[in-house]
Amino acid sequence: MSRIAYVNGQFVPHGEAFVHIDDRGYQFADGVYEVCDIKNGQIIDLDGHLDRLNYSLSELQMAHPMSRNALIVKMKQVIKRNYVNNGLIYLQITRGVAPRDHAFxxxxESSIVLTAKSVSPLKKLSLYKNGISVITVEENRWARPDIKTISLLPNCLAKQAAREVGAYEAWFVDDEGYVVEGSSSNAWIINNNNEIITKNPDGSILKGITRAAIMKEIEAMQLALVERAFTLSEAIEAKEAFISSATTLVMPIVKIDNHAIGGGEVGEMAKSLLAEFYNFAQKTDI
Ligand SMILES: Cc1ncc(COP(=O)(O)O)c(C=O)c1O
Structure with missing residues (x-):
């Protein structure tokens, strides 16, 4: 079955979906994106993702290619045309095609691309069961990681460094020793007082939509949430640790660099946050 993409007003076979070489996304990484989880035929946390998309566009003074309602219609069409029941939808908007010049x-006329793909829920089962390893890298990104831009080279380098040593994720650590976030996820630890700690959104992290859903979940479960920066030393001493993102939800960590976390076993709190996750996320029918 061939995949279908939506590119600037048209549905086209995935293999024939192209953008112009003068697209500013290609020339300057001048664009923004969102990734939403699709679970049992429903889009997860759609409003949060679309609100953050508006924030990213507005911070970059980039035009929205269509109204929110029209975008939702197109997203649902792409999901349906690709028969996705479990998987993800990717949305990218760039500042469009123009002769190459740094200034706007x-x-x-911005460009828009939508793609959707099925991902088997079984794919990550062993990672959830056994936990993942993370490595740490020096924070070397620009000062606006709160914008979800496609300009992701430092994130790609960090993820590659992780892959090369068999780790799943890389955490950026700033020059004061604080863990900032992952290359494509937010970072969390649980200390010996059962405080669930994640960095406060002070502009240095992407305000994860999954992070927000987990915060609601923690509150509803009457657990202790602390939004503050934590150091790498605290993380190494933590009882549990995990990452969050639309594609990983609550993914438990069992190793940070060469240090076992929670005795190298997946923690109970991360397990229950994962198990209950969809009960606290917004669901939109396709
Ligand atoms: C750098 C970064 N931080 C955090 C996240 C998590 O965001 P969300 O939960 O909205 O997927 C992502 C997701 O791609 C990311 O790239």
């Missing part, structure tokens, strides 16, 4: 073009 006069026109306001």
């Amino acid at each position: 073009p006069n026109h306001k």
